[in-house]
Amino acid sequence: MKEIDQGAEHNTVKERILKEALRLFSEKGFEGTSLQAIADAVGIQKPSLIYHFPSKENLRQNVVESLIVYWKNELPRMLTTSQDDSNRLVSTMTSLVNFFMEDVNRARLVVREMIDRPEETFSVLNEHVSPWTRLIGDYLRMGQQGGIYKKDVDPNAYIVQVMVMVVGTVAMGTVISGMVSASTDISHGPLIKELVRIVQASLYADKK
Amino acid sequence: MKEIDQGAEHNTVKERILKEALRLFSEKGFEGTSLQAIADAVGIQKPSLIYHFPSKENLRQNVVESLIVYWKNELPRMLTTSQDDSNRLVSTMTSLVNFFMEDVNRARLVVREMIDRPEETFSVLNEHVSPWTRLIGDYLRMGQQGGIYKKDVDPNAYIVQVMVMVVGTVAMGTVISGMVSASTDISHGPLIKELVRIVQASLYADKK
DNA sequence: CCTACCGATCGGTAGG
DNA sequence: CCTACCGATCGGTAGG
Numbered sequence: 001m002k003e004i005d006q007g008a009e010h011n012t013v014k015e016r017i018l019k020e021a022l023r024l025f026s027e028k029g030f031e032g033t034s035l036q037a038i039a040d041a042v043g044i045q046k047p048s049l050i051y052h053f054p055s056k057e058n059l060r061q062n063v064v065e066s067l068i069v070y071w072k073n074e075l076p077r078m079l080t081t082s083q084d085d086s087n088r089l090v091s092t093m094t095s096l097v098n099f100f101m102e103d104v105n106r107a108r109l110v111v112r113e114m115i116d117r118p119e120e121t122f123s124v125l126n127e128h129v130s131p132w133t134r135l136i137g138d139y140l141r142m143g144q145q146g147g148i149y150k151k152d153v154d155p156n157a158y159i160v161q162v163m164v165m166v167v168g169t170v171a172m173g174t175v176i177s178g179m180v181s182a183s184t185d186i187s188h189g190p191l192i193k194e195l196v197r198i199v200q201a202s203l204y205a206d207k208k
Numbered sequence: 209m210k211e212i213d214q215g216a217e218h219n220t221v222k223e224r225i226l227k228e229a230l231r232l233f234s235e236k237g238f239e240g241t242s243l244q245a246i247a248d249a250v251g252i253q254k255p256s257l258i259y260h261f262p263s264k265e266n267l268r269q270n271v272v273e274s275l276i277v278y279w280k281n282e283l284p285r286m287l288t289t290s291q292d293d294s295n296r297l298v299s300t301m302t303s304l305v306n307f308f309m310e311d312v313n314r315a316r317l318v319v320r321e322m323i324d325r326p327e328e329t330f331s332v333l334n335e336h337v338s339p340w341t342r343l344i345g346d347y348l349r350m351g352q353q354g355g356i357y358k359k360d361v362d363p364n365a366y367i368v369q370v371m372v373m374v375v376g377t378v379a380m381g382t383v384i385s386g387m388v389s390a391s392t393d394i395s396h397g398p399l400i401k402e403l404v405r406i407v408q409a410s411l412y413a414d415k416k
Numbered sequence: 417c418c419t420a421c422c423g424a425t426c427g428g429t430a431g432g
Numbered sequence: 433c434c435t436a437c438c439g440a441t442c443g444g445t446a447g448g
Contacts, residue, residue, distance in 0.1 A: 013433085029324065032239035035427065047428080048433050056427065108323050111380070115316050116237065118382040130387060150409065156388040157402035161377065164384060165369065168376035172319070174326040176372065179338060180364040194365035201358065202409040221417085243443065255444080256417050264443065 014052050016042050021063050026105035029112060030060055064113060067106060068128050074099060075132050089136070093162060093199060097192060100170040107170035133159050150205050162199055169195055222260050224250050229271050234313035237320060238268055272321060275314060276336050282307060283340050297344070301370060301407060305400060308378040315378035341367050358413050370407055377403055 020041040024033040035056055039046045053059035078095035079088070100107040113121045133156070140155040169176070169191055177183060180190055228249040232241040243264055247254045261267035286303035287296070308315040321329045341364070348363040377384070377399055385391060388398050 029237050029239055031237055045434060050428065051433065111319060111323060114380045114383045115319060122383045122386050125383065125387060133387065152405060154398055154402045157398045158406070160384045160388050160399065161373065161402055161406055164376040164380060165373055168372040169369065172322045172372060175322045175330045175333065176368045178330050179333060179341065180368050190362055190365045191368065194362045194369055197360060197362070198366070198369055198406065198410040202406040206414045253418060258444065259417065
């Protein structure tokens, strides 16, 4: 009844639904998650879900959109925060890694969406992410002419490959970190470290 | 009735089931694929599936195993075929890329299994793939001491990251190739080319 | 490999 | 946001 802290944090039922749906869709997949399971996690009845989101498909779209919104707010901040020019790319990528590691489910959902609905996901990325990758692409091309980046780097392909590595490493981290060190999961330190090294070593021109 | 070419190609019902199940599990996911859909694709009735594979879960395990078996036959061949020492790693990776691109569903299934069943997938990889990654790791360490590979490469992490890139690029190729060039899919030429470049540039030591 | 069939669960509606 | 309910489909069994 209280409307004082209505839009404050993750308090509203709608926000709690989105949160639990993101988690379950990421962990078990869209088809592997029932509306009943989401309702149970939130602590309401199934038809109450349908009151907030008219269908399961509509709920999925809203979950994806909530991620996109987060992205569109964070990415500009990542790109501008980094002060010095030479390290801007690496620090942006580090922010990207942190964004996904903050909640591994974000990376998993992105990977799932790409595989489950390639065409739709392409449209979404093309609309909301491509502007930024194009910007970084221009920045890369400038650096190439200035001689600080390798000349044989394919800017567009490079950016996409970095994204594949970041999102792939975080999404599959639980599995693959066990293959590099003993710990079966969490933080995957050596993996992220090597990821950053590969991204840098394949970009910066050799010192002459 | 004819038993002449019984074990020849993809002729037996069991093999046809495995083939269609791999395709559907890869495209729609395990939970998104019904036994009815598989039966329809094969052209038999649902209970006939259960005759060959006692449960859906059992069928999934057999699909995964069929991939593993393929792997265990191909990987040694990849590693030995490459003649000259210096390019062995790159040619092995190229074979790996070809293996997954031959049938994109292989890469998609691997990614799905990693996200859907992290612990189980780790066990499978640890048993059947780790021996080979360890071998390549030793080879990398030797090359490092010989000075042909960068000293700051983390061999184990590097190998895993290369696998993430390969499998990720192929699995998500349909989506991401559209972001680098106009073509919405197929062959993803520039992506694979950049992938190979990154793998090489981040490995080989700078010429002094 | 098929027909016939089962209990359980699915997404979603009616109506309040 | 709830109770009551629906047709369709799920994985799987019985029995041949």
